[in-house]
Amino acid sequence: MNENFLHPLFNPRQVAIVGASNTPGKIGYSITQNMLEAGFKGKIFPVNPKADEILGLKVTKNIKDLPKGLDLAVICIPREFVISAIEELGRIKTNAAIVITAGFKEVGREGYYLEEKLIQLARKYNIALLGPNCLGMINPHGLVNASFAAGQPKQGNIAFFSQSGALCVAILDWAFGENIGFSKFISLGNKAVLDEADMIAYLGQDDHTRVILGYIENVCDGSKFIKLAQNVSFKKPIIIIKSGTTAAGAKAASSHTGAIAGSDQAYSAAFQKSGIIRAHNVETLFNLAQAFSNQPLPQGANLAILTNSGGPGIMAADACEKSSLHMASISPSTVKKMQEFLPPYASLYNPIDIIGDAGAKRYIRTLKTLVEDPNIHSILVLLSPTSKAADEIEEISKGIVYIAHKANKPIFACFMGKNRVSVGQKILQDGGVPCYAFPEPAIKSIEAMYKHYRWKTHPCPLPVELPRNKAQAEKVIQKARDLGQNEIVEFQAQEILKSYNLPIPKTLLARSSDEACQFAAQIGFPVVLKIASPDISHKTDVGGVKVELEDEKEVRNAFLEITARAQRLRRDAYILGCLVQEMAPKGCKEIIVGFKRDEQFGPLIMFGLGGIYVEVLKDISFRLAPLTREDARNMIREVKSYMLLKGFRGEPAINFQVLENILLTMSQLSMDFPEIFEAEFNPVLVNNERAIVADVRMTLA
Structure with missing residues (x-):
């Protein structure tokens, strides 16, 4: 969608008001009056089959009688007539339309299907359609007020768009009191065709706009939004309020990452990636707007x-x-x-x-x-x-x-x-x-x-691509699919980690207590034993982990205890045996690295210290994939517990480079396999020399 597509919407020479009225208080009357009071220099065509003159303007009885190639039509008629009106406007090659009328997808099933029909017609006839269910649009510099808002805002260099019409009314009233002007003022409504990304792209090219403000409740197309916002934010500040900051209604998540990574974190990460400045309330929004605009x-x-x-x-x-x-x-x-x-x-x-x-x-x-x-x-x-x-x-x-x-x-x-x-x-x-x-x-x-x-x-760094054997990892995922699994647990995922050159502990799968003792001696004491089952992802829930096992007797007893308890608590689970692993080196910090695939923006990468830091304190940082080296570095430094990693009271600092590489690898994995819904390395054990991905699990979409 280029700038020329939206030009007739914001800078029309001819405006038809379909549903214009002579009755004060009606929307069709307010829009006609606003267009006249704005000082519009072009032609205004009130459309009403039952009137001859409205506010001194000659009335057009039917849409088909409007001039062909009409720039803009503003529609404020009952919902049941909107579809046919758009069809007729399309036939006379109307360039843009604002549908003020409500009662579409915001009211339920019937309205949803009507809005889908509206979208189809707009695309069929190439109409730049704003709304439905919106307040309209104001371009003070173009002397256009195609809205039913009260009053005429003065000219300024601040553009504002909003999904909420009620908020538009409140913001306008506030701006009158503060003597603030606008370059554009746009009510998006249901965003059937034109959305926030289209507005950002257009306003980025608008000579009258210095600052772009927005209020959004959701984003229609995450990748489009990030791409366009990133391009514009290098030229102009974009300041946005995002409402609905909880993850209520999100899908149930099986990992720590999935449980913590809600929609608000995804939006914050998207704003950060695209250079958008986030305001958390209207007061801050306009504090920033005045600062940037002047x-x-x-x-x-x-x-x-x-x-x-x-x-x-x-x-x-x-x-x-x-x-x-x-x-x-x-x-x-x-x-x-x-x-x-x-x-x-x-x-x-x-x-x-x-x-x-x-x-x-x-x-x-x-x-x-x-x-x-x-x-x-x-x-x-x-x-x-x-x-x-x-x-x-x-x-x-x-x-x-x-x-x-x-x-x-x-x-x-x-x-x-x-x-x-x-x-x-x-x-x-x-x-x-x-x-x-x-x-x-x-x-x-x-x-x-x-x-x-x-x-x-600041130059925009490029994402890092690390060497890996993608085909080998793909075989593991396909095998899990073939077996009907929706999770890939540790003993299976080890092969994926190897193919991505991740540091993993020496691990062997023991199917008997004798094998467990043999493998423990081979790896070297002390060792860890973990239950191995494709049906058990949370091993600690069944007492499926034993650490610091110092000799064969402890290993044998642990094997028998772990497998017997797992069979008793999870009778449906297929138990393969136990993983025998080397113990992590001394002095390690416990880290969690994960991702969850956000519906709009894709993989949301998470980093934090393990244990209480992630469970209770929620001391975590987020970024959207793909990560750059700088992203990985900043994620580590953003957590409040960073000083514990840097070294505290004589302790050596951890190996930050190897930890950055693990984050970058998680990012690469998330981009390589869209079928992985969420994944988690928990814990990653890291000291001043090395790191080990001690446990891993993945959920398939």
Whole structure:
């Protein structure tokens, strides 16, 4: 879908309103009125078989009488007439349509089939169709308001699309109150044809759009979404709210990975992979929108804080330390300049505290000096309404706006309070300087801009492909399929691990206690015994694991105990015997590596420390396959328990490279075999020298 396909939707020369009405309060009346009040320069064709004139416009009685090659039709008629209307619009070669009408797939079975028919017709006649069940679309720069929303938004550089029409209404009302303008305002509705990915692609090419905002409940096509968003996010920031953050209703999972890797983790990983900035609430969405739409990106992490009060300065410094930003080191030349005009008891070393009696001259001169310091990449100006600052708040605010327009680095403000600072807050907002009531959201906005700068300037690494024998692994999977298995358990999966060159412990399958003793001596004591059965995946549930077996007597007893207990607890299970394995080396950390195949985005790779870290603390990280080396490296470093891997209180650091390779191999395996629904290496035992995949299981789709 190219840009030209959507051009008639957003920039029509002729608009037909099918279902236009003379009755105030009806949707057909509101849309017609909005188009007129927007100042639309093209032709408007109200379509209504029972009227002659609507709001001063001559009425067209039938769709077939509309001009051929019509740019846009807005449909707001009862559901039962929509399909025939689209058919007629297709015959006159209409380019785009907005279906306002509700009652399609959102209401159940009958509506679902009607929407499928709508999709078929749109594709048959090549109509760019928005909706159904939507509020419409507004293009303030094109003087188009093909919606039934109240009011006309002003022109701006922020584009917004949403699945929720009600949220569109609320956002518009909020924007009027904050004097915020839009480049495009789009209600997606049911997304029968045009979806969020299409909007992102179009807005990425739109000259009027600087920032793309979105509210989504689901994604229609995961791979398309990631590809298009990734292309656009290198040019413009994409900031999205995703609702429905739980995995409720997901398929039951048999592994730790499957149980933990819900839909929200998949969306977060998809956003990360495509460079999308995620906002968790509407307030953050528009905090970020105002920051990105008005300020240049910071060229580095160094933040300077200018304040007239110590407490707020410390709060801002604390928030900075918790972020990926750094408190800038003020250069000696800047300190020397400030010493010339600041009181001797002012603090010059960040936060720069110009103290409570600071007025406009002191604020403006200090800010000008900080802007010139090359060590500083962004500046946050804090103001508490002391008597002097409150008296001169207009002059201070105008001075900040003037300097911000001249500066080549972002300047943010935080005016703490309400009544005494409201005048200054409005001057700043109108002047394009983001102003916040508290330091923490200001720091979060600056951090988001810095991360976006890094994303744009950071080369996109390629996924790693490690050597493997795919054909050998395929034989194991096919054999399990032939046997009717939906799981591949450890003794079978060992062959897959070997074909992918993964480090595995010395392992032999013993079918009797005598064989177990023989193999244990061959491997070398101490050893581990594990139940071997294609029907038992959770070995510990049947007491099927014994460790630290030091001699033949312990091995024999363990074999007999494990197999007898398994047969008693799982009478349906086919017991082959026991796996005899070497013990892991001393000083190993327990790691879990897994993946679950997400319905929309594909394999979601998981990493975490084993034991309580994954079971209770959920200390885990996620990425979508395929992984790059950098992805693997960052996954390991993101977990809170990373310091335990790095070495703590004299312990040596683990071998990170071998652990990265295991993550990359899991990614490769997930991409090679779509028939594997989920897989888990648990535990992976790793020390400063080597790693061993001590246990593995896979579930087939």
